[in-house]
Amino acid sequence: MTTDQWERTGEYLCEVFGAPGEEAVARTLREQPAAAAKAGLPAIAISADVGRLLSLLARLATQSPDSTGRIVEVGTLGGYSGIWMARALPGKGRLITMEREPKHAEFAMSQFRAAGLADRVEIVVGSALERLPGLVKKLGPSSVDMIFLDADKGEYPEYARILKPALRRGGVLTADNMLSSGSGWVTQAPETLDDHAKRWQANADRFNRMMASDADFETGCIVNRQGVLVAVRR
Ligand SMILES: C[S@@+](CC[C@H](N)C(=O)[O-])C[C@H]1O[C@@H](n2cnc3c(N)ncnc32)[C@H](O)[C@@H]1O
Structure with missing residues (x-):
């Protein structure tokens, strides 16, 4: 596929899905990024089609009989991805999102x-590597249905290592x-x-190879936009 075809396919996915x-607030964030830019935020949020994928994964993860209704995100930015996931939560569900x-x-x-x-949203302000261990201790083992990593890519292995005990089976x-x-x-x-x-x-x-070879996960990659790794805890 050429770059041009890839871009047009991305636009199609965004438009259709x-x-x-x-x-509405998420749409304004995406379509009119000036307010976020004025507040000093870079334009690096996920796209709408990836938002839809996160939303449907959040629904699957938080609405089964053994769900805890809890999602942890690392990398809040302006809340675009968070809005997609928080909206998918069941009644008493909660999104905990971390931002430096x-x-x-x-x-x-x-x-x-x-x-x-x-x-239904709590923002934990601080560096993820400093704040995640305390959060995992507070939440306890198998207490989280879904994790979304979208912060410092070099730190993903550490985020996953720290968060793994908190992710329930099937999460x-x-x-x-x-x-x-x-x-x-x-x-x-x-x-x-x-x-x-x-x-x-x-x-x-x-990180792709680390997750793909971790026997505690079944891992694949959704190729929308810039690629979203998806791993289910065995
Ligand atoms: C790509 S943006 C997140 C986009 C957001 N998930 C969305 O799609 O709407 C990455 C965010 O992670 C934050 N961040 C980067 N490194 C971090 C760290 N070590 N701990 C916590 N937050 C971090 C950045 O400040 C930035 O706001």
């Missing part, structure tokens, strides 16, 4: 409030940017990439 039923930048967290909370979701771990960073592809010759993309490529390949 992402946009219908997209929550206080200004991102503050903006995201304003979006969760505007979407009427503030009562799902998802991770964004596992095929592309936007400026490079996992299959691209490294000498064609700049240093930043080279680092991302090595990190993505390492």
Whole structure:
């Protein structure tokens, strides 16, 4: 597939599967990124079709008889992906989302409030590697239905290692940017990439292979946009 065909296919997926039923605040975030940019947020949120996939995985994970109704996200940004997942939660479900930048967290909370979701979302502000161990201790083993990793790609192996005991059997771990960073592809010759993309490529390949060879998970990759790894805890 050429780059042009790939881009058009992405737009098609977004139009057909992402946009219908997209929550109004999330739609404004996606279509009018100026407010987020004014608050100092970069335009690096997931696309609407990936939002739909997260929403349907969240429904599957949180609405079975052994569900806990709890989702953990690492990398909140402005709350776009969080809105998709929080909306999919059952009545007493909760999204705990972690964000290093206080200004991102503050903006995201304003979006969760505007979407009427503030009562089911908690934002933990701080560095994920510092805050995750305490969170896992507080929540306890097998207490989480779904995890979405979307922060520092070099830290994904550590996020997964720390969070693994908290994910119940049948729960799902998802991770964004596992095929592309936007400026490079996992299959691209490294000498064609700049240093930043080279680092991302090595990190993505390492995490893909780590998850694919972990006998405690059944792992695949959804190729929408920049690739979303999906792993179900055995
Ligand atoms: C790609 S954005 C997340 C996009 C969001 N999931 C969405 O699609 O709407 C990554 C976010 O992770 C945050 N972040 C990066 N490294 C982090 C870390 N070590 N701990 C916590 N947050 C981090 C960044 O500040 C940024 O807001």
